[in-house]
Amino acid sequence: xxxxxxxxxxxxxxxxxxxxxxxxxxxxxxxxxxxxxxxxxxxxxxxxxxxxxxxxxxxxxxxxxxxxxxxxxxxxxxxxxxxxxxxxxxxxxxxxxxxxxxxxxxxxxxxxxxxxxxxxxxxxxxxxxxxxxxxxxxxxxxxxxxxxxxxxxxxxxxxxxxxxxxxxxxxxxxxxxxxxxxxxxxxxxxxxxxxxxxxxxxxxxxxxxxxxxxxxxxxxxxxxxxxxxxxxxxxxxxxxxxxxxxxxxxxxxxxxxxxxxxxxxxxxxxxxxxxxxxxxxxxxxxxxxxxxxxxxxxxxxxxxx
Amino acid sequence: xxxxxxxxxxxxxxxxxxxxxxxxxxxxxxxxxxxxxxxxxxxxxxxxxxxxxxxxxxxxxxxxxxxxxxxxxxxxxxxxxxxxxxxxxxxxxxxxxxxxxxxxxxxxxxxxxxxxxxxxxxxxxxxxxxxxxxxxxxxxxxxxxxxxxxxxxxxxxxxxxxxxxxxxxxxxxxxxxxxxxxxxxxxxxxxxxxxxxxxxxxxxxxxxxxxxxxxxxxxxxxxxxxxxxxxxxxxxxxxxxxxxxxxxxxxxxxxxxxxxxxxxxxxxxxxxxxxxxxxxxxxxxxxxxxxxxxxxxxxxxxxxx
Numbered sequence: 001x002x003x004x005x006x007x008x009x010x011x012x013x014x015x016x017x018x019x020x021x022x023x024x025x026x027x028x029x030x031x032x033x034x035x036x037x038x039x040x041x042x043x044x045x046x047x048x049x050x051x052x053x054x055x056x057x058x059x060x061x062x063x064x065x066x067x068x069x070x071x072x073x074x075x076x077x078x079x080x081x082x083x084x085x086x087x088x089x090x091x092x093x094x095x096x097x098x099x100x101x102x103x104x105x106x107x108x109x110x111x112x113x114x115x116x117x118x119x120x121x122x123x124x125x126x127x128x129x130x131x132x133x134x135x136x137x138x139x140x141x142x143x144x145x146x147x148x149x150x151x152x153x154x155x156x157x158x159x160x161x162x163x164x165x166x167x168x169x170x171x172x173x174x175x176x177x178x179x180x181x182x183x184x185x186x187x188x189x190x191x192x193x194x195x196x197x198x199x200x201x202x203x204x205x206x207x208x209x210x211x212x213x214x215x216x217x218x219x220x221x222x223x224x225x226x227x228x229x230x231x232x233x234x235x236x237x238x239x240x241x242x243x244x245x246x247x248x249x250x251x252x253x254x255x256x257x258x259x260x261x262x263x264x265x266x267x268x269x270x271x272x273x274x275x276x277x278x279x280x281x282x283x284x285x286x287x288x289x290x291x292x293x294x295x296x297x298x299x300x301x302x303x304x305x
Numbered sequence: 306x307x308x309x310x311x312x313x314x315x316x317x318x319x320x321x322x323x324x325x326x327x328x329x330x331x332x333x334x335x336x337x338x339x340x341x342x343x344x345x346x347x348x349x350x351x352x353x354x355x356x357x358x359x360x361x362x363x364x365x366x367x368x369x370x371x372x373x374x375x376x377x378x379x380x381x382x383x384x385x386x387x388x389x390x391x392x393x394x395x396x397x398x399x400x401x402x403x404x405x406x407x408x409x410x411x412x413x414x415x416x417x418x419x420x421x422x423x424x425x426x427x428x429x430x431x432x433x434x435x436x437x438x439x440x441x442x443x444x445x446x447x448x449x450x451x452x453x454x455x456x457x458x459x460x461x462x463x464x465x466x467x468x469x470x471x472x473x474x475x476x477x478x479x480x481x482x483x484x485x486x487x488x489x490x491x492x493x494x495x496x497x498x499x500x501x502x503x504x505x506x507x508x509x510x511x512x513x514x515x516x517x518x519x520x521x522x523x524x525x526x527x528x529x530x531x532x533x534x535x536x537x538x539x540x541x542x543x544x545x546x547x548x549x550x551x552x553x554x555x556x557x558x559x560x561x562x563x564x565x566x567x568x569x570x571x572x573x574x575x576x577x578x579x580x581x582x583x584x585x586x587x588x589x590x591x592x593x594x595x596x597x598x599x600x601x602x603x604x605x606x607x608x609x610x
Contacts, residue, residue, distance in 0.1 A: 013385055014382055014386065015351060015378075015382055016351070017351040017352060039344055039345060039378045040344060040345045040348055043325070043345055046321070046322040065381050065407070065411055069344075072370055073326075073344045073370050073371075077318070077320055080319050081319065092410075094410045095410075097406065098406055098407060098410060101402065102370070105402075105403060106368050106369050106449075107449055
């Protein structure tokens, strides 16, 4: 099952040439989930071949402009391009007011329905569950209502013990039931318990997205053992005080969080425009957590690779 | 005196790779006037070296997203970059409500003041007059409140009749007064009337910006004799019916408008995303009005050149 993320934007609020504010497109089993939608996200989607029409779920972490100012344009373009299937939007409550006002002022009556699920900044909760993933909010510490998102693959099917299956000569039409946990009753009435025929596949993989936050242990437990952790790293650690004041994280801290929460891999992003190149941020995070990568525009990361 | 326009965006609402929604930066005597501000305008300004800090006046024609969705991000960036000098915003009344709501939701308290001047979609009026230009609104026909803008250079100083000046031996310190229209009184008391010493310089140049509109003679008189006319040309003329339905103009019509209103030069823009290349639009407008150019991203047009 495909589980990969395409980075559409990597920068924080102040604009810098050739970097875009935060947005990511997560592909789970060929369905697209858009996470945050900074200004210019539509252009980034065109550039990196992310099909807007394939997005059914959009997640907005908080209402700082660099995380959502591309959204109304995208909603409007979907309308202009003929979308009729509903769209699900997971976001702070006030965003509905903003969208409604902007659509009203542009005299736009969307042809498709937006189904809102408002996030609760104080408590983690499951906001989506379908055949492929469950999605939980992660309350973060950003001085305003702000949640990250945890995407967990649905528990995978069990795997067949091939030698045993061949030995008993179980017909292929039973395989799906076996993978789902059923026992096998042979034509002679003999019962083979499922755990003698199959084994547990790997644990479900997770992608954790921590958009904007101070270093704060309050969310460490929830994000622990992430297959891949995306964490903001706005500053170098020599700006720790500024990071604290603005409720952001340094690259060193992001590395420490990955280490403490036992992440499989760390992506860092949301870089301040003051950093014209990003090597120092990467080196700093890697000094603590070597399996770190820069979440830069156009990069595609396979989760669990 | 510098009088030139840099095109920052040329496309209509539906996004297309490498074209941006409408925005233009007008430079009059080294002061910048931003006209419309579609999504991504900040990135375009970085790309084409248009300094946001030098903008004191922003004009928004109407509240379709492709003409203003980049504005709140820009206002926020000016704040983050330490702006304290006031900013003047000329726009439909409802835009203030949108901006206020978005700033409230992002908990942003701007360090600088925005002075609003709301445009009246029904009547042309002068909305700005300073030492360099006067700016008038142009009521357009777009099915919603929408105005274009007419920028007129301030009347220029008179020019000295050099031979006469030398003959009378007028000292250089009198030249500015003469250019402004004063008579000259010689040391012997003799009075020389100004019109014997100077002559009228060229007529003030004008830049006319017609963002989104149907072909409608109602605004032809006001825009006549433009030194340079920017006019939208969303469609080719084989889509005349669609242009009418959506209150837009075809390239052929734009050429006709330039011809009928005696424009010096025509720029066309606001191209539909259906046109991957723009040659046909240009050819169509030029078939009626040869002095036509495409208003494409990064182009700089000197007005009156």
